[in-house]
Amino acid sequence: MANTSPSDLRALFDRVTRLSAADVWNAQLNPAQMATLEYLARANRFSRAPSHVADYLGATRGTVSQTLKALERKGHVTETRSSTDKRRTTYSLTQSGADAVAGDQDIQQILAALPAATRDGLESGLRDVLSALLARRDSRSFGLCRSCKHHATGPYCQLLDAALTAEEPNQICHEHAA
Amino acid sequence: MANTSPSDLRALFDRVTRLSAADVWNAQLNPAQMATLEYLARANRFSRAPSHVADYLGATRGTVSQTLKALERKGHVTETRSSTDKRRTTYSLTQSGADAVAGDQDIQQILAALPAATRDGLESGLRDVLSALLARRDSRSFGLCRSCKHHATGPYCQLLDAALTAEEPNQICHEHAA
DNA sequence: TTGCAATAATATCGACTCGCTACTATAAAC
C-alpha cells in the first residue's frame, strides 16, 4: 500500500467516480441532477439559489439554471421568487425530490459497510484534497452553519441577522466562514 | 474525524469529483474524453478496444464508440483494425493525445503534495470502495499485467500466448485475473 | 435623480455524453 504514485491514485479516484456515476442513472436522474438535489437537501434556506448551487458544484450559472429547470419539469423541485429582491430565486425540494435523494443508497451502503478506520482515512484524505482544490480556485467552503464564525447561540446568524430554526445549524451555508 | 456518517462522506466524495471535473475542461477535453485518454495511456496492447474502455469506465459500447470518434477527430487517437479478426478495432494515443494526458497535472499536483500517510489512507479507502463496486456489478478488475496469474517471467503472457515488451508488465490488462 | 456598474437569473448555441434500440459485420459452435 505504500509508495502510491499520484498518477495511480488519480486513476483510482477517477475510476471509482465513473463506476459510481454509472449507478446513479438507475433513478431517472443523471449525476448532475442528483448532485443538485443532494446539495439542496443539505443547504439552508439562504443557500438554495442557482448561483449557490453553481458555486458549490463548480459549474456555471447557466448550466445550473438549465439543470434546475429540468428538475422542476420532473417535479423534484419548486421555484420561489424573493419579494424583497426580485432578482433572487430559491429552489426547494418537493417530496418527490426528497424521495429521490433518500432512494439513492447504493454508494452509501458500500461506505457504511467499510470499517470505521478505513472510512476515517478516506475522509481525511478527501478533505485534504478538497481544501487544496478550494484554495486553488478560491471557492467558498460551504461548511455547516454551526461551525461558522457568524453563528451565535440562539440559534442565530449574526451575518444575516436572522433567527435560525433548530435544524439550520446542521445545514450547509453559502456564507460559511471559518 | 471519527464517526463519519456515510452520507457526509458520500457528499464529500461527490464534491471533490465535481470540482476536479470542472478543472479538466480547461483542456479542450471533457471529463469522459480525458478519462478515455488516460485509460488508453495505461492499458496494454490487448486492452485498447472500445469494449474494453466501456467495461473499464462503466459506460456502454455505444457511448464509448462515439467518444473515441470524437477523440479521433481531434487527432488524439488513431484507429487500427485487426487483420486476423475483422470485428476488432484497437485505438492508440497519438503524440497529441499523450501530451494531453501529461498536461492534465492539476489533481496530480494536489495528490503529490499530500503527506504519504494521508495518500495511503485515501488509497486504501478508495480501493475498498472500488472492490465493492466491482463485486456488485461483476466487472473486471483491470489490474496490472505483472500481478496476473497468467503472467510468467520472460516476460510472457500464458493466457494470450504472447511475449511481452519490457513495459507491458506494468500496464493495465483487460484479462487480468488475481 | 439620473446614470452606471454590479448582481442574479435565463436564453440560446454548438459540441458532446449517455442510455437505448437497432443494425451490420464477422467469428465460432453446433
Next chain:
DNA sequence: GTTTATAGTAGCGAGTCGATATTATTGCAA
C-alpha cells in the same frame, strides 16, 4: 450450414456544459 455470440457503429432523445448575450433589478455615486 445454420444458429448464436461477439464487436463495433448509427441514430434518437434528453440533457450537460462552457460561452456568450440578454433582461431585470439593485445599489451607489456624481
